[in-house]
Amino acid sequence: MDFTFYTPEELAANESFINYYRGINAADVEKWQLWISASPQNATQATAACELLDAVYHVPSAQEMSYERQRLLNHISNSTAPNIDNSPIPTRQFPLWVKFGLAACFALILGYFSYQYLGSSNEVIWETSTASVGKKIKLTLSDGTKVTLNSNASLRYPLKYQGETREVFLEGEAFFEVAKDKAHPFIVHSGEISTQALGTAFNVTNLPSSKEVKVSLLEGKVKVYGKNEIGQVLLNPGEQALFDKANNQLILKQGNTDQAVAWLTNTIIFNGANFDDIALAMQQYFGKKLINKSNANNWSYNSSFKNADYKTVIEAICFSKNISYVEKGDTIIVK
Structure with missing residues (x-):
């Protein structure tokens, strides 16, 4: 759990908290609900931050805009030269966070209306969704494409697609069910490679x-x-493209698609896994760092786990290799 103290202004400027406020990311909603429930002080700060965001995200209707415009014009036309009053002006002291909050609200509101009435209507607004460790989240993009993010994965995507292509940027692992649109290819950028589709289902691990x-x-x-002219491959169902980061090589091979998408059903499959493969899985699925201080050399491990916690997995591995383990925080040492 996050024990950090946040001011209302910091929360109102935090992208993850804004996702919670708008209810558009299940992982962020869960995260901030836990933070708010941790203490009454957190709840107070969150309430104040939401009030600031209420001012930012309230968009006046056309009727309200017309009314305020006319009221301002009437006030200007009816105004006369003011009488000068030299008496001291009473001041009201506000808490510092209120002053900064109001200033931030005015700046954001001004920016919003500048964009609406003066800016370009073709500007793309990007959103980022991240699945927390041990969690998966499902997204539906504006074109109807469905995306499932695996644990600790992050996807950057436009709130609304414009132009000739539909592009997203992925870190981690995700499964895509792409909405068909022949006129607008769907492209997933994942590190040094990109995957282009028109309407299909595929898994990307980066x-x-x-x-x-x-x-x-x-x-x-x-x-x-x-x-950088690495090349390209065309995939048919059941095939995999592998990009070697060290050698900048892109190759085509027959793949085990059932194993590739096993994570969608909370299943972890080890098929001749070496220590690095096991350590990678422990980090990805459970947020645990695995360190080998044992004498085990042959780590060719075969097994599968469904809906298992990290202790079940590591205990089964240690039993098969006749070794033990100790935990130190989020680190597991096998010996």
């Missing part, structure tokens, strides 16, 4: 700590290509 990026195709056809 983990920061992994040595490769993997694209697994279940339905349809996709084109996977890389930057």
